[in-house]
Amino acid sequence: MSPVETASAEILSEIIRIVNATTDLEERLRQIVDLTAHRMGQDVCSIFLLEDGRLVLRASQGLNPESIGRASLSLGEGLVGWACVHRVPVAVDNAQADPRFKYLGATGEERFQSLLTVPILLQGECIGALVVQTLTPSSYTTDKIELLTTIASAVSGVIRTAQLYKNSREQLAALTAISEISQALISTLDLDRLLNLIVEKSVNLLNARGAILRLLNPETQTLEIRASYGLPPDIARSRALAFGEGIAGRVAVERRPVRIDDASRDPLAAAVGLFKSIVCVPLISKNQILGTLALYDKGGDLPGPFSERDEYLLVTVGEHVAIAVENALAHERSEALAEESQRRLMELSILYDIGQAMSTTVDLNRLLQIILTGVTIGGGLGFNRAVLFLYDDRTRMLEGVLGVGPRDAEEAWSIWQRISHVRTVDEWAKTTDRTAEAEESALTKLARSIRFKVTPDAGILARTVLEAVPFNIPDARNDPRTNPELAARLGTNAFATVPLIAKDRVMGVILVDNLFNQRPITDDDVRFLTLFAHQAGRAIENAQAVAGLDAARKSLLELQDRLIQTEKMAALGEMAASIAHEIRNPLAVVGGFARRLMARLPEAMTAERHYGEIIVKEVKRLEKILEEVLVFSRDARPDLVVCDIASLVNEVLSFIEDDCRENGISLTADLPPEPVYTLADPAQVKQALLNLFTNAVQAIRRGGEITVHLRRTPAPEERISIEIADTGGGIPGDIMANIFNPFFTTKASGTGLGLAITRRIVVDHHKGEIEVVNRPGEGAMFRIHLPAATVCPLPEAKEDQS
Amino acid sequence: MSAKRILVVDDEASIRELYREELSESGYSVETAASAREALQAVKTSAPDLVTVDIKMPEEDGISLLREIKERWPRLPVVICTAYPVYRQEFGAWASDAYVVKSADLGELKKTLRTILGE
Numbered sequence: 028m029s030p031v032e033t034a035s036a037e038i039l040s041e042i043i044r045i046v047n048a049t050t051d052l053e054e055r056l057r058q059i060v061d062l063t064a065h066r067m068g069q070d071v072c073s074i075f076l077l078e079d080g081r082l083v084l085r086a087s088q089g090l091n092p093e094s095i096g097r098a099s100l101s102l103g104e105g106l107v108g109w110a111c112v113h114r115v116p117v118a119v120d121n122a123q124a125d126p127r128f129k130y131l132g133a134t135g136e137e138r139f140q141s142l143l144t145v146p147i148l149l150q151g152e153c154i155g156a157l158v159v160q161t162l163t164p165s166s167y168t169t170d171k172i173e174l175l176t177t178i179a180s181a182v183s184g185v186i187r188t189a190q191l192y193k194n195s196r197e198q199l200a201a202l203t204a205i206s207e208i209s210q211a212l213i214s215t216l217d218l219d220r221l222l223n224l225i226v227e228k229s230v231n232l233l234n235a236r237g238a239i240l241r242l243l244n245p246e247t248q249t250l251e252i253r254a255s256y257g258l259p260p261d262i263a264r265s266r267a268l269a270f271g272e273g274i275a276g277r278v279a280v281e282r283r284p285v286r287i288d289d290a291s292r293d294p295l296a297a298a299v300g301l302f303k304s305i306v307c308v309p310l311i312s313k314n315q316i317l318g319t320l321a322l323y324d325k326g327g328d329l330p331g332p333f334s335e336r337d338e339y340l341l342v343t344v345g346e347h348v349a350i351a352v353e354n355a356l357a358h359e360r361s362e363a364l365a366e367e368s369q370r371r372l373m374e375l376s377i378l379y380d381i382g383q384a385m386s387t388t389v390d391l392n393r394l395l396q397i398i399l400t401g402v403t404i405g406g407g408l409g410f411n412r413a414v415l416f417l418y419d420d421r422t423r424m425l426e427g428v429l430g431v432g433p434r435d436a437e438e439a440w441s442i443w444q445r446i447s448h449v450r451t452v453d454e455w456a457k458t459t460d461r462t463a464e465a466e467e468s469a470l471t472k473l474a475r476s477i478r479f480k481v482t483p484d485a486g487i488l489a490r491t492v493l494e495a496v497p498f499n500i501p502d503a504r505n506d507p508r509t510n511p512e513l514a515a516r517l518g519t520n521a522f523a524t525v526p527l528i529a530k531d532r533v534m535g536v537i538l539v540d541n542l543f544n545q546r547p548i549t550d551d552d553v554r555f556l557t558l559f560a561h562q563a564g565r566a567i568e569n570a571q572a573v574a575g576l577d578a579a580r581k582s583l584l585e586l587q588d589r590l591i592q593t594e595k596m597a598a599l600g601e602m603a604a605s606i607a608h609e610i611r612n613p614l615a616v617v618g619g620f621a622r623r624l625m626a627r628l629p630e631a632m633t634a635e636r637h638y639g640e641i642i643v644k645e646v647k648r649l650e651k652i653l654e655e656v657l658v659f660s661r662d663a664r665p666d667l668v669v670c671d672i673a674s675l676v677n678e679v680l681s682f683i684e685d686d687c688r689e690n691g692i693s694l695t696a697d698l699p700p701e702p703v704y705t706l707a708d709p710a711q712v713k714q715a716l717l718n719l720f721t722n723a724v725q726a727i728r729r730g731g732e733i734t735v736h737l738r739r740t741p742a743p744e745e746r747i748s749i750e751i752a753d754t755g756g757g758i759p760g761d762i763m764a765n766i767f768n769p770f771f772t773t774k775a776s777g778t779g780l781g782l783a784i785t786r787r788i789v790v791d792h793h794k795g796e797i798e799v800v801n802r803p804g805e806g807a808m809f810r811i812h813l814p815a816a817t818v819c820p821l822p823e824a825k826e827d828q829s
Numbered sequence: 830m831s832a833k834r835i836l837v838v839d840d841e842a843s844i845r846e847l848y849r850e851e852l853s854e855s856g857y858s859v860e861t862a863a864s865a866r867e868a869l870q871a872v873k874t875s876a877p878d879l880v881t882v883d884i885k886m887p888e889e890d891g892i893s894l895l896r897e898i899k900e901r902w903p904r905l906p907v908v909i910c911t912a913y914p915v916y917r918q919e920f921g922a923w924a925s926d927a928y929v930v931k932s933a934d935l936g937e938l939k940k941t942l943r944t945i946l947g948e
Binding site for chain 2: 614615616619621622623643650
């Protein structure tokens with residue numbers, strides 16, 4: 028073996044030792060240059076590697092360590108570049124004298140004289156150069172050149188091994204990462220979790236700064252950001268992109284990956300201006316574009332652009348991701364479908380439940396009560412409050428009839444507590460009758476104060492009737508469709524109205540709100556309520572039909588009753604007229620002599636005087652009854668004369684003054700200062716008024732107030748109205764219908780003719796009107812209207828007796 | 830001044846008696862008649878200042894009596910004093926100067942007499 032061969036063998040075995048000792052390429056190269064410099068007795072040994080067309084100093088013994096990785100030459104430049112281009116060793120004794128020499132700054136090579144460089148060849152390609160240098164001039168022998176060439180080919184093998192190793196390691200890492208991502212992808216069907224996993228794993232896989240995943244929204248046809256990782260929040264919240272817009276838009280349209288190495292040079296990426304490099308891949312499943320996955324800024328210890336390999340990896344990941352996303356989307360859709368059918372099922376069961384409850388009654392009030400309870404109870408539609416209006420299409424009037432809901436938040440809470448155990452409306456309807464409670468609720472009172480004619484400009488309730496469609500008003504104050512007065516009276520700013528429809532006829536309106544928990548009313552709520560309202564409308568129609576039959580039957584019975592009464596009255600009147608003379612005369616005689624007797628009895632005869640008084644009083648009563656009964660006689664006609672109603676009122680007041688004083692009743696009269704003339708029968712008018720005052724006194728019994736107002740209403744409807752109001756607790760609702768019927772009385776004594784007579788006098792004899800304003804629990808007010816004749820008083824005549 | 834003379838025409842004796850006593854006590858000079866015939870006779874002979882007539886009497890209808898008095902003595906005041914409040918309109922206006930419904934309380938009648946006789 029020649030000395031060269033021996034040296035070669037020794038160096039090669041050393042290199043094998045180095046390769047076995049470490050897997051790190053940099054370290055191997057460092058040790059190789061050390062070894063070479065030492066064995067070949069050189070001051071410098073360096074390795075340049077070809078990277079992106081430039082020879083970069085990668086390892087050196089003897090040159091400035093700072094320049095490693097920095098100093099570089101282009102191919103053909105300097106002695107090293109020349110050797111690489113020509114693929115031949117170059118040996119020069121005085122390198123700086125050679126015209127090909129190129130001084131590499133910062134390496135400190137100016138100190139060295141001689142230079143030997145050989146190209147490192149790998150499968151015929153030059154991949155770099157091995158260089159040795161000495162401080163003192165020396166000439167390189169063929170042996171030395173051969174030795175260095177051998178070493179260069181060993182270095183070539185080392186680099187090759189390292190590259191293979193690195194490649195396989197990277198491939199393994201990529202496979203591991205993809206497998207990890209795949210594992211992650213099948214670990215969840217929850218779309219959001221999945222998307223977050225994808226961006227995180229992708230960033231780790233490609234060693235990027237951050238990632239954004241966009242999914243196509245099929246409705247808007249835009250790419251919405253659904254997940255991001257490693258990026259500032261304001262970027263992660265960027266707006267959706269249309270097809271073709273931005274990098275993601277371009278990827279979605281072209282269905283091809285886009286890789287941008289220098290973002291500042293790309294017009295699309297530069298607009299964002301935040302990233303150096305970008306790679307973005309489409310997510311495609313079953314030939315449908317689902318979205319895009321983009322990674323930004325290759326990072327880590329080797330900063331720079333994304334490589335082709337990165338792109339390939341991301342495409343692979345994208346394929347997996349697309350399938351997973353597709354699965355998750357399908358899962359989400361089926362979840363939504365299941366949820367929807369679950370909800371429909373629940374709605375149906377609520378409707379069925381309320382329907383059951385509604386079928387328990389044909390009583391309209393009870394039915395309305397059940398309907399509104401269905402709307403407000405938790406097991407029903409669950410609104411806080413509901414108000415029901417009925418519409419009369421004959422008069423075109425819409426009228427509030429019932430309100431269900433707590434008065435305030437506190438009551439709301441206590442009701443919720445109380446009924447929380449009640450599961451269904453039907454159960455509620457069977458166990459509880461709250462009709463009376465609802466009748467008196469504040470909301471019902473409020474509802475009943477709302478009554479108006481339905482016209483197109485009468486506000487949202489009217490529109491609900493006329494257009495027969497629901498309205499959802501989330502902000503009444505700023506909604507031009509609503510009448511601000513309605514919202515103010517209900518004390519609510521968000522409400523919905525739905526029509527109650529039966530056979531294409533609008534029967535009324537249900538208004539709902541969530542005043543107490545402020546839960547927004549959704550369109551779904553309104554849709555469900557509308558569904559319910561159709562059912563309720565039919566039930567109301569049935570109940571109204573039944574009520575109509577009932578009312579017809581009642582009114583027939585009443586008519587029959589009235590006929591009987593009329594017959595009775597006529598008979599009574601005839602009899603009264605015919606016997607009046609017979610009775611009146613003896614009565615006048617009895618009473619007249621009793622008075623005379625009284626006048627003659629001495630004061631001392633107290634008992635006798637008492638008896639006399641009784642006779643006088645009873646005769647007076649009989650005469651009064653006679654007079655009352657006579658009003659009903661067919662021949663009774665008013666004696667119309669010009670008279671001053673004000674003075675008639677005053678006369679009547681003087682009759683009852685004593686009675687009032689004794690019973691602690693205050694009497695207030697509001698009479699005009701001037702006379703109020705009209706044509707009337709003064710005796711009858713007085714009788715009519717007296718009956719009303721007497722009733723008022725008897726209703727009050729003790730301690731109260733009676734007020735009387737008299738006024739002449741101005742033309743064109745000129746009439747005289749007399750109002751008599753008391754604080755006697757009003758007329759019980761159940762007898763209101765009967766008060767004007769003859770012989771109807773609630774008093775222990777009395778003919779029961781008082782109000783009948785008053786009506787006969789006012790309505791039949793004076794062509795006037797009489798109305799009652801009843802406030803149960805407070806008092807009653809009777810108002811008499813008499814026609815105002817344009818008359819002036821006759822002068823006081825009748826003095827022509829002479 | 831002498832007492833004003835009043836003729837009370839009524840077919841019921843007890844009424845005549847009551848009226849005589851009450852009106853005498855009020856200072857009138859009272860004569861009575863039980864029928865229309867008696868009444869016409871009394872007007873002729875005693876020339877009363879005022880006549881009260883019950884419009885329903887047996888024998889001769891009170892209404893014809895009224896007509897006759899009005900024809901023969903148009904200036905003699907006549908007060909209808911009756912148990913029928915319902916004929917006020919028919920007779921009150923043309924046949925008499927006043928229309929009073931009979932009552933145990935003679936207050937209204939007395940007030941009417943005072944008004945007509947200008948006291």
